[in-house]
Amino acid sequence: MNTFSELTALIPSLKNDSYGEWIVDKKNDGSPGHPKQMPYVRYTAAVDRFIETLFRFCDAHPEYEHTHYLETLEQYGVLSANDPKPADISRADAKLVIALLVRSVRAERFCDGALLGFCKDGTVVRCLERLASIDRETNA
Numbered sequence: 001m002n003t004f005s006e007l008t009a010l011i012p013s014l015k016n017d018s019y020g021e022w023i024v025d026k027k028n029d030g031s032p033g034h035p036k037q038m039p040y041v042r043y044t045a046a047v048d049r050f051i052e053t054l055f056r057f058c059d060a061h062p063e064y065e066h067t068h069y070l071e072t073l074e075q076y077g078v079l080s081a082n083d084p085k086p087a088d089i090s091r092a093d094a095k096l097v098i099a100l101l102v103r104s105v106r107a108e109r110f111c112d113g114a115l116l117g118f119c120k121d122g123t124v125v126r127c128l129e130r131l132a133s134i135d136r137e138t139n140a
Contacts, residue, residue: 002135002139003061003094003134003135003138004057004094004128004131004132004134004135005135006053006056006057007053007054007057007101007128007131008128008129008131008132008135010046010049010050010053010128011125011128011129011132013046013049014046014047014050014119014124014125014128015125017044017046017047017119018044019043019044019046019047019116019119019120020041020042020043020044020047020116020119021041021042022039022040022041022113022116023039023040023041023042024039025037025038025039038112039112040112041112041113041115041116043115043116047115047119050124051105051115054101054102054105055105057098058098058102061098064094064095064098064099065095065099066098066099066102069098069099069102069103069106070099070103072095072096072099073096073099073100073103076092076096076099078096078099078100089126089127089130090130090133092130093134094131094134097127097130097131097134100123100127101124101127101128104118104123104124104127
């Protein structure tokens, strides 16, 4: 059985995606009658599906301790709040990879566009590919 198949099925759609775009208010001038809306990212349907699927997976698999993702990252020596990816995840176990994915999504709460950065630099796809690799190793 492929534990991560629901997540790894998203790889093709994420690899070929633009992920999202920054929306900047150019209509309002910032005056009291026309306050500017702060810039934000409008994510694509593929990224929205990824977020929904990740949290559905986490709810179904509490053994990965996604609610303690920061503790997991500390335990594995991944301490940077701004860069939640190790240089090489080729040997990372599933618990660390899930923690990295959750951290990438949760970072958006504190910094608009954080998830967009993790998508564009390939972090999200690399993590999903590592989960696919773990499934292959488990089923070999």
